[in-house]
Amino acid sequence: MAMHKKKKRKNLTLIEMLVVIFLISIIASLVSYKIKDSLDYGRAFKTQQSKLQLQQVLDFSLQDYSVSQLRESWQEVALKSWFGNGKNDITKDGWKRTFVVTFTGEDEDNVEVHISSPRYEAYRQKYPMYFQESS
Numbered sequence: 001m002a003m004h005k006k007k008k009r010k011n012l013t014l015i016e017m018l019v020v021i022f023l024i025s026i027i028a029s030l031v032s033y034k035i036k037d038s039l040d041y042g043r044a045f046k047t048q049q050s051k052l053q054l055q056q057v058l059d060f061s062l063q064d065y066s067v068s069q070l071r072e073s074w075q076e077v078a079l080k081s082w083f084g085n086g087k088n089d090i091t092k093d094g095w096k097r098t099f100v101v102t103f104t105g106e107d108e109d110n111v112e113v114h115i116s117s118p119r120y121e122a123y124r125q126k127y128p129m130y131f132q133e134s135s
Contacts, residue, residue, distance in 0.1 A: 040123060041130065043094025047120040050090045053083040054099060057090065058113045067103050067111050074101050093117040 061070060061077050070077060075091045075098070083090050092098055097119055105111040124131050 041127075044120060044123050044130070046094035047117050050088075050093060051099070051115050051117070051120075053088075054078055054090045054101075054115055055113060057081040057083055058101070058115075062111060062113070067105075067108060071103055093120055095119040 057078050058070065058074060061074075061081075065077065078091050079089070081090075095117075097117065100116045100118070102114045102116075103111055104114060
């Protein structure tokens, strides 16, 4: 007589399944944190580039417009420039917030343009290691 042994099939227990789900969720949270961090770094880079372009546009525009005209309509002037060609809105930072632009100086010939972004400044304070000056 030949007896056939039934093979025992090992099923996953509820505890094992919970452990697997827990590990997957930890890995997913780490990956999403890194993705968010890299997206913020990209936004900071875009902000730097837009600030440089906007600075150039406004500096050149001071030759064609008065300071009072630029104070009133600096966004329109920037969007009409070849930097703000429709695809690239240089009036906004990487977080889609409008830059804060101030003009300082009493004399029309001695005006300085200052451009800032509160979100960019907060990012620089949070991650100063990304912005170390090279000597």
